[in-house]
Amino acid sequence: MPQDMPPQGGYLPVQYKRNIPARGFRPIYYLIGMHLIMGYGYYKLFYGVREQYELAREKMWGRIHIMPLLQAEEDRDQARRYFADKAREKELLGTDAKIYNSDRFVRPTFTYTPSKVTQ
């Protein structure tokens, strides 16, 4: 039985290239579209960041305006802690013992804070 051989003159060349019609727009239009979208994004981002600046400025000025109030609150808290500390010392030691060898007021370098501190 004769062996299967290629046809006389060999096989026809295989066409690897596929002739598929190009779909969609040309690439340049996609590029332009992308940049338009990006431009709109930066436009919105610009005003968004401006608004953020405004909010930050407003908050900072709000803080500055209530600064005396905040300071008073802190002083009051400081005083309350100081007297509570004194009372605790008196209860422990029995007398009004002085910690520092001075008659001047020494601002306490430590405070008792609540166990749970919230920011």
Add this chain to the structure above:
Amino acid sequence: MSNIISIIQGLLVIVPALISVAFVTISERKVMASMQRRVGPNAVGYYGLLQAFADALKLLLKEYVAPTQANIILFFLGPVITLIFALLGYLVIPYAPGTFISDHRLGIFFMLAVSAIATYGILLAGWSANSKYAFLGSLRSTAQLISYELILSSVLLLVILLTGSLNVITIVESQKAVSLLLPLLPLFIVFFIGSIAETNRAPFDLAEAESELVSGFMTEHSASIFVFFFLAEYASIILICILNSILFFGGYLSIIVFSIISLLDLSREDTLFHVLISIISSSPINLAVKTSILVFVFIWVRASFPRIRFDQLMSVCWLVLLPITIAYVILLPCVVSGLLINPVNISLL
């Protein structure tokens, strides 16, 4: 008591994450089936919805086989490391305003670090199995993950540049004006390609190319340790889709509601209306919808594109995507300082 509460908090995130993994697998099989004109799983439960649970049960009941010459400790430790670090990424995700486990200042950095450590699990598992296929698979996977992480972190750098914070919640909240998808459109495409490669998904699933490497780094892993790998893989897919939607689509913020508000110029005169709007505009459903769409695109890509060669994979990363990203890393600071849109110092807000 606080320990119990934190354990409950952890479970409240981990259990839904794992359940969603189950449903992502079933949705993947269903979607791919319909794209290939098949029926897909339809026997277990209604519409085949419980197929994933049946598969998991089967895998958990199976006997596990460890190769004789394998390094047993690392062999079992690898999948555990991968799963733990895939799940740790969920720690810093804000699901809605005030709904998160950790409001970490360096949240994005944490996510990046954790996903980088997960590579070690794959490396250890592949090496310790003492199999050529597993070893080659783990080498490929590690090379791929390290290369594509570069792209992800470079794109993250630009997001951080525009938002001015590493905190995930700040990144989400600063997208109230415009979601970063619009100004960073080409970078989103780069990031999405990078995230497909980072999760070892088709068409970049060279690590487990069946025709070459059987099943890649998990060739020798069977039964329950295989479940660990499986869960880790899909958990990281969901995680990276969440990360995509947080970075580029505004996370839990509803883009549609915000654009309607800005278009119609709805002022806040009516309190009840305002409350309603704020509930709709920042609810976890927004994040869920965005993430689901991105997961669908992951599956769509898998069903559409043929697997590329390994050298193509590497050259796409180093010669195409990385130069584009680096070009933007150079360009974007110029744009930011040119338009005077440096983000506000976070301590002022």
